[in-house]
Amino acid sequence: MAVKDAIIGWKQLPHGCFVLEPGNSEKFKTGDWKSQRPVLDKEKCIKCAMCWIFCPEMAYTKNAEGFYIVNLDYCKGCGICSNECPKDAISMVPEEA
Amino acid sequence: MGNRVGVEVSIAVADAVKLCNVDVIAAYPITPQTHIVEHLSEIVADGHLDAEFIPVESEHAAMSCCCGSSAAGARTYTSTSSQGFALMSEIVYIASSMRFPIVMNVANRALSGPISIWNDHSDIMAHRDIGWIQTFAENGQEAVDLTIHAFKVAENKKVSLPVIVNLDGFICSHVIEPIIMPTQEEVDAYLPPFKPIYKLDPKKPVSMGTVGIPEVYTEAKVAHNEALKASKRVILDEWKKFGEMFGRYYNAVETYKTEDAEIIFVTMGSISETAMTAVDGMREKGEKVGLVRIRLWRPFPNAEFKKAIGKARILAVLDRALSPGAVNGPVGSELKSLLYKVPGAPKIFNFIAGLGGRDMTLERFNEILEKTKLYDKKKPTENYEVIGVREL
Incomplete structure (x- = not known):
């Protein structure tokens, strides 16, 4: 669910603008406004997991081959993974490209 | 019916708050509100009221504590004046937008500068748009009655908004007047225990005070404003019920x-x-x-x-x-x-x-x-x- 799907009228808003469902931010695809995205070069990657450790959104998960893959629905394009990668295997690419 | 006593209005207001059996008082003393909170701190310290009296370090902290205790489901009271009101300003908007039914007496006093401890309405008029229900007492009896009424209105589930009862600093707050103090039985019959719509409860978690993105902010402000406008019906209705119970009738x-x-x-x-x-x-x-x-x-x-x-x-x-x-x-x-x-x-x-x-x-x-x-x-x-x- 993206922000545009969450649009409701004032009569539908919960009391005091409270969030009544614990952990419901999981339902929101919070990465829809990034201006750049990380692109992994698997030739350079040594599977060290530094991107996984440093990602502030916990958007990285390990796949079956042992690579750490970013979930672009939650990645906000901050570039920390790219900055921390010891092998320069992650490059930040503009979203429109 | 209660006794007619000669009493300083500030003391009578504090006694009215005690009659309302509040759970939390978070306040910082400031002239001319001082006697209200001093007397309340004595009432709590002497064991006459089972409440938390939080002697905070500022009015900003006072209103912050009030928001927290109201969120936890406690009947919450504070009082301030002038510069103190100005210092709690940031949080008073939050209290109303989060629909916390806090009750506050403002002993109206001029805002600096030049420094003035004396009475006018510049403190409350600087807070005209805070989204609270606001009433003005004419005398000590009204200050007592409106304070009791304020809890009833604030905690009404159709309202759930904070209420300010204004009383003029010194001119009203420090005058000794004959005031009919309601009995505990009467107030208990008029004011049921506070049952919050939502509260901070680990067994049933909710998030309070989250961000309002541009897609939500307008709707949030309209919802608050509509609740405030609609509160008039409850305010008038509760004044009618107050009159039936206590024999003193009030109008808008x-x-x-x-x-x-x-x-x-x-x-x-x-x-x-x-x-x-x-x-x-x-x-x-x-x-x-x-x-x-x-x-x-x-x-x-x-x-x-x-x-x-x-x-x-x-x-x-x-x-x-x-x-x-x-x-x-x-x-x-x-x-x-x-x-x-x-x-x-x-x-x-x-x-x-x-x-x-x-x-x-x-x-x-x-x-x-x-x-x-x-x-x-x-x-x-x-x-x-x-x-x-x-x-x-």
């Missing part, structure tokens, strides 16, 4: 000798008692004057005010705060906008008086009447006039 707007009045003074707060005496004196001299007193300031009682002024030809509106650079004083602006282009609406002359503790005497009311009659014949050059200022 009160009238005094207005039936055949051509000129009506409009006031708020304790100045209204002087205004009534002034009206009596003017009536003896054959002047067709009356008084309309606004008790409910927010939400503004549009229909009740229009009804109260009847067919009066002129309103002389008294403001006890100056709104620098504005078109009129706060109450003057409100009433001119309310009555703009209403068919048969009276002429409105706006006077600012009683700033920073300057006495509002009967002579001043006579001066206002003379100026009003003059402006009726010859249109004033300014939208409002500061009464009693030395033009030197």
Whole structure:
């Protein structure tokens, strides 16, 4: 669910603008406004997991081959993974490209 | 029915808060509110009230504590004045937008500078738009009654908004008056225990105070405003129930000798008692004057005010705060906008008086009447006039 799907009228808003469902931010695809995205070069990657450790959104998960893959629905394009990668295997690419 | 006692109004208000059996009081002393919270701290320290009294380090912390305790489901009270109110300003908007039914007495005092500990309405008028229900007490009995009423209204599930009961600093707060103090049994029968709509509870978690992105903010403000406007019905209904229980009836707007009045003074707060005496004196001299007193300031009682002024030809509106650079004083602006282009609406002359503790005497009311009659014949050059200022 993206922000545009969450649009409701004032009569539908919960009391005091409270969030009544614990952990419901999981339902929101919070990465829809990034201006750049990380692109992994698997030739350079040594599977060290530094991107996984440093990602502030916990958007990285390990796949079956042992690579750490970013979930672009939650990645906000901050570039920390790219900055921390010891092998320069992650490059930040503009979203429109 | 309770006993009629001679008591300082601040002490009576503190006793009323005790009768309301509050759970949390978070307050910082500031003149002229001090006696209210000092007495409450004594009541709690002496074991007469089972409540947390939090002696906070500032008014900003006081209102923050109040938000937290109200969120946790506690009946919550605080009180402030002037500079203290200014310091809690950031949080008072949050309290109302999060719909916390906190009750606060404001012992009205001028804002600095120059430094003034004395009474006017500049502190509350600087907080006109905080989204709280706001009432003005005329005397000690009203301050007690409106405070008890405030908890009942605030905690009504249809309302769930914080309430300010204003009482004039010193002029009302420090005066010893005969006040009928309700009994505990009466207050218990009138005011049931607080049952919050939502509270901070690990067994049923909710998030309070989250961000409002541009897609939500407008709707959040409209929802709050609609709740505030709709609260009028509950406020009036609860005053009716209060009257049935305690025998003292209150309205959003009160009238005094207005039936055949051509000129009506409009006031708020304790100045209204002087205004009534002034009206009596003017009536003896054959002047067709009356008084309309606004008790409910927010939400503004549009229909009740229009009804109260009847067919009066002129309103002389008294403001006890100056709104620098504005078109009129706060109450003057409100009433001119309310009555703009209403068919048969009276002429409105706006006077600012009683700033920073300057006495509002009967002579001043006579001066206002003379100026009003003059402006009726010859249109004033300014939208409002500061009464009693030395033009030197």
